[in-house]
Amino acid sequence: MSSNKPSRSLNRREFLGRVSGAALASGAGLALVHKGVDALSAETKLERRNEQSGMIYKPFGKTNLNVSRLSYGCIQLTDDRLPAMETAIERGVNLVHIARGYTGGQAIVALGKFLKTPSNRDKVWVALKGEQGRGLPSNIDDQLKILNTDHVDIICSPIFGPDQIRKSEQDVKKFEAFQKAGKARFLNLTTHENVQQGMEAGLEAGWFTSILATIDLGIVAPLQPTIQKANQQNVGIMAMKTERNKKAGGPDKIAATLLPAGVTTILRSLTTGPQVDTWFNAVTKAPQAMVALAVDHQAAAGDCTLCGLCEGCPNGVAIQSIVRDYTYYYEQQGLAEIAAERYAELHPKQTVVSCKDCGRCELICPMEVPVRRIIREAHARLSATA
């Protein structure tokens, strides 16, 4: 859900203050979770499931689950598409991702039909996502019943940016209860917008054994330092919405770029057999060793990819909101009135009025977006229209 307010990232002091405050408040619980997670990675052997020849596997961070490099997203699953999911599993996929609301509620029912067979449940690990904007539910018994299982392996706490990390704090407590009751094993952070900052916040928090994030060809290069940090902290990375930047390349290029960049597994919703084949081939042919990426200037120069690196302007300019609203609503869509309405929601101090022309935003932008020109034009045109 897009916020009409410009997002404000936490500075390091604020973030650590909140994290330590939360730790003091729930002390033993969080310490237990963190200690439990660390103890897990040290003492637990690698878990293997449904390993088929041809598919490639990698440990999913601290979970020690040896996951397939391609995982299955149930977001478009219906009963009649179960054969495609089964094909993916036959090819060695061993991680599936589900949420209650997918396909109007049909997906979780369909997955439940598959999992009803005990041998099928033993082939896959199940990641269950909480509801966007509402975090984890307090009770997942109804969802477990639909899924015909007594537990999920990974439960995903979703946020839209680092400001929402507080919601994940609450989710940690819920996760503890699920874990104690044997209903969930590992906690994942799922982040959509402001991906880099969301991931950084999640890594700082230290609560998560894995992160599911929107990672496509437009963002992976500037995101690689964060991905590598995750790798160093043994936090697994699952990439979703990998085809968002379609003009930059298809499955082969996506897999060949994301996997060597440090992504553990690519999550795809696949509704037909040929789609399964295409992604199986892409993932298994991709180079597996880690390599440093160069920013593809030709493909993305000047295009904002919402990486969020420009946030934190020392003078308080709401850069990402202005750039996105101006370039998208005003320039691309021609919706001047709407762009102006959104611009009018900003405090004057969040506009170019506060800009000191330091150029930090342009120095830090990996896509060479001409930020200062854009925020000046936005002010000139959108203020007048408003």
Next chain:
Amino acid sequence: MRKFFWLNAIVVAALGCGRFVGPTHQQTGPTLQTLARTLSAPQGYLAARPPAFFNRDNLFEAIDGMAPEYIGYGCKALAMLEWPPAQNKGEKVEAQLYDMGSPLGAFGIYSRAHVGKGEFADVGEEAAVAEDSVEFARGPYYVRLTGPPEARRLLEGLAKAIVAKVPPGPRPAQFIAALPTEGRIERSERWIPDSAFGMEFMRNVVAARYRVGGKEIELYLAPLAGIPEAKSALEQFRQTVKARSPQLTAEMQPGFTYSDQYLGPVGVFQPGPRLVVVVGYEKNAAIIALLQKLGGARGAASTSGK
């Protein structure tokens, strides 16, 4: 001169063809922007902030990974509104207005979750209601309204206000006019744009549930370009099923039946330039008669277990 004349004729013809290539949708009602900005707050709720708009490129920001599905049904844009409660207590009322590009797209995305099950209200052509939501299709728009349970009446009132602003589109039954009416279960009509049964050629599929011969079945109809294409599609379907379940239960010309572990017995037939799939298939007179209306299931079953 003659060459110039024919060149001109070819150009004009090409331009004329180009103008009419592909499906078109005449926008006779309000635009999404107008519709979103002219909605009043429900009683007891405060005026909304300006709506947030999304298009295909950033739809995922609003509805996460469901975006590809909505785009597959033709979604062009989404407007989201929120009305906070006036007393600052309780949940807000939210509206999601999807411009699906056509009444068919709106009906399709609405129908995927509402197939005769659940509670319905007489709002517009039809609205699905739950404790905290009202959903409906009207013209090219699919609308989802959510709020606290106590706001249910307000949600219905809001739905009626939206319906009043948008001219009606075809009734759902018109979208599936190709399917027989006899025995059809009310409000079970569906439209699936692509990949029904995980088959890439199963596009633009219409479906409905039927009660015939004491049995409930679901009928799917997929148009193909012509009879050769339909025959090829039938064979592809057969080979795909055989690869997973080598024991086809019976072969009927033109078609076959098999048993799916999740769907149960399924019949696949090819009446002319179409594929018809029957989930819950049973060889009884009523079902055969239904299929014969579509021109399918001619001929007796041959030996089983190929």
